[in-house]
Amino acid sequence: MTRKYSALAATLALGLAAIAGSAHADEAKKPMEKCFGVAKAGQNDCAAGAGTTCAGTSKTDYQGNAWKLVDKGTCVTIKTPKGHGTLEAKA
Incomplete structure (x- = not known):
């Protein structure tokens, strides 16, 4: 049994x-795309830009040169306290 x-x-x-x-x-x-300016501090995906080396290294919330992968076509609709996400890095 x-x-x-x-x-x-x-x-x-x-x-x-x-x-x-x-x-x-x-x-x-x-399908995914890189969305800049939507990641919280330390929650970005790899290659965040100057001052960071890889995933989880962004220093501030919604850092303009830090990106996160999101569903394709949704990036510019994501609203943060600093504005909407963008497909290109912000200074």
């Missing part, structure tokens, strides 16, 4: 892992 439940649990776990994996793969296929 224990073997039967172990096999059932293993099958269920594999099924859930497959579903989670395919959901993640679908998200990875979404």
